[in-house]
Amino acid sequence: xxxxxxxxxxxxxxxxxxxxxxxxxxxxxxxxxxxxxxxxxxxxxxxxxxxxxxxxxxxxxxxxxxxxxxxxxxxxxxxxxxxxxxxxxxxxxxxxxxxxxxxxxxxxxxxxxxxxxxxxxxxxxxxxxxxxxxxxxxxxxxxxxxxxxxxxxxxxxxxxxxxxxxxxxxxxxxxxxxxxxxxxxxxxxxxxxxxxxxxxxxxxxxxxxxxxxxxxxxxxxxxxxxxxxxxxxxxxxxxxxxxxxxxxxxxxxxxxxxxxxxxxxxxxxxxxxxxxxxxxxxxxxxxxxxxxxxxxxxxxxxxxxxxxxxxxxxxxxxxxxxxxxxxxxxx
Numbered sequence: 001x002x003x004x005x006x007x008x009x010x011x012x013x014x015x016x017x018x019x020x021x022x023x024x025x026x027x028x029x030x031x032x033x034x035x036x037x038x039x040x041x042x043x044x045x046x047x048x049x050x051x052x053x054x055x056x057x058x059x060x061x062x063x064x065x066x067x068x069x070x071x072x073x074x075x076x077x078x079x080x081x082x083x084x085x086x087x088x089x090x091x092x093x094x095x096x097x098x099x100x101x102x103x104x105x106x107x108x109x110x111x112x113x114x115x116x117x118x119x120x121x122x123x124x125x126x127x128x129x130x131x132x133x134x135x136x137x138x139x140x141x142x143x144x145x146x147x148x149x150x151x152x153x154x155x156x157x158x159x160x161x162x163x164x165x166x167x168x169x170x171x172x173x174x175x176x177x178x179x180x181x182x183x184x185x186x187x188x189x190x191x192x193x194x195x196x197x198x199x200x201x202x203x204x205x206x207x208x209x210x211x212x213x214x215x216x217x218x219x220x221x222x223x224x225x226x227x228x229x230x231x232x233x234x235x236x237x238x239x240x241x242x243x244x245x246x247x248x249x250x251x252x253x254x255x256x257x258x259x260x261x262x263x264x265x266x267x268x269x270x271x272x273x274x275x276x277x278x279x280x281x282x283x284x285x286x287x288x289x290x291x292x293x294x295x296x297x298x299x300x301x302x303x304x305x306x307x308x309x310x311x312x313x314x315x316x317x318x319x320x321x322x323x324x325x326x327x328x329x330x331x
Contacts, residue, residue, distance in 0.1 A: 064153070065129050065192045066108070066184050069136040070100040071116040072219075074237060076174040080244045081112035083323075086193055088251070090327040091121060092261055094272035096217025098236075101125070103132075105192045108184060113177035114170065118143065120264050121277040123150045127303035129194055135163070135178050140274070142265070155183050169244070196306020200318035203311060206292035214256055214327045221327055223254045225291040231322070232288060252322025254288040255309070257298055258331040277328045284331070285309060289320040 065086075070079055072090075082088060085102035093099045101122060102112065118136040120143055126132050133153040147154055157164045163182035167175040211224040223232040231250035234241040241249045257279075264276035282299040287309060296317050300307040309317045 063188050063192065064131045064133055065188060066104045066133045066135065066180055067122075067126055067129070068102045068104070068112050068178060068180075069116050069118055069122070069134075070102050070112070071114040071174055072098045072100050072236070073174070074239075075170065076114045076116075077236070077239075078242050078244045078246075079114065080177060081109035081180075082249055083243050083247050084109040084112075085323060086190075087195065088323065088325045089125065090214075090221060090325065091119070091277050092216045092219075092275050092328065092330075093119060094274055096219065098216055098219040098221070103129075103193070104180065105188050106190050108180040108187045110179070110181075111177050112180060113167070114174045115164070115176045115178050116173070118147065119274060120146065121275075121279070123147065123152075124303050125277075125279050126150070126152055128196070128300075128306050129192070133183050135180075135183060137173070137176050194306055196300070196308045197324065198309075198316045198318045199321050202290050202292070202320070203294055203315070203317050206294045209288060209291060209293040212254070212256065212286070212288055212293065214329050223251075223288060223325070225288075226250065227291065230290070232325075234325070250323075251325045252289065252320035253324045255319075255324065255326045256286040256288070256329050257307075257326055258284045259328050261328070261330045279307070279328070280305075287317055287319070 068081075070076075070082065072079075082100070082102055084104060084107045086105045086107075087103040089101040089103070090098055091101070099116060099119070104112075112135075115135060115137045117138040117140075118134065119139075122134070122136075123146055126134060127150075129152075131151060131153060133155050134147075135155045137157060139147060139156075155163065157176070160182060163179050165177055165179070166172070167177050169175065209225060211222055213220055213222040220237055222235040224235065226233050229250055231252055232254050234249040234251070243249065260278040260281070261275050262278065264274045280300050280303050282297065285296050285298045287294045287296050294311075294317060296309045296311060298307055298309050311317060
């Protein structure tokens with residue numbers, strides 16, 4: 001059954017944010033709440049080296065989804081907790097690399113990561129959820145005011161230090177991990193996924209698909225159909241994608257959504273521009289499920305709406321039950 005995004009209570013606040021974001025697309029640079037820095041590739045804050053428990057200074061939230069920014073360069077893999085996400089969004093970042101946003105609603109893993117920095121595109125994408133919690137390691141200093149104004153609960157290491165720890169499996173900055181139970185008292189449930197997605201029987205038609213590859217300038221995703229598992233096996237940059245527990249990532253549905261990717265007002269410390277992924281509007285998409293590809297239309301009229309995927313005659317396209325990956329590709 002489809003789920004539509006609710007209208008926000010803070011309409012005035014949302015309007016101010018939208019205006020500020022529009023202006024930001026046309027100016028740029030890096031720091032975090034406090035004095036720590038994460039430019040998208042470099043330094044990150046330094047919570048405790050081990051996952052020693054300490055009382056949280058922020059009471060756990062209840063109800064909204066948890067969205068976590070996940071490092072996705074080769075040095076960050078294998079990642080932890082991605083197999084528990086309901087939705088994984090893949091976006092292009094500086095230098096043509098990729099970064100993930102994992103959204104959790106029906107299950108909270110014990111640990112998620114490595115956690116990395118937020119991007120301006122995330123704020124528009126997250127508006128479809130009702131007061132989501134955003135876990136991220138840092139952000140460019142000119143982006144921080146937008147995060148503060150956004151209708152979400154910001155949960156960086158500076159704000160909730162006890163929710164984070166440094167792992168010993170990788171070197172910094174690829175070793176920052178989140179304990180979700182420090183931010184949410186429990187999984188909010190499927191009703192919190194106000195994405196507009198529909199789940200159910202496959203539509204008619206489609207074309208048989210053994211595998212599909214999506215390329216960014218410096219990254220690529222390949223999804224290979226497994227008839228025995230009835231899932232799409234994920235491969236990134238030519239290497240099978242597994243979790244730290246050795247579990248192969250295998251979503252039930254993959255969406256290749258063609259969107260505008262344009263320059264933003266922001267740059268990393270190396271001078272690379274931060275791409276802005278436009279997720280409000282309309283366009284084309286390919287939905288991969290059950291070993292087939294369906295060419296569809298997508299529409300998201302406003303930021304507070306979910307995204308509808310339909311056939312040419314306007315019929316909603318159902319996704320297969322299970323994890324969904326949405327890969328934003330340049331239109």
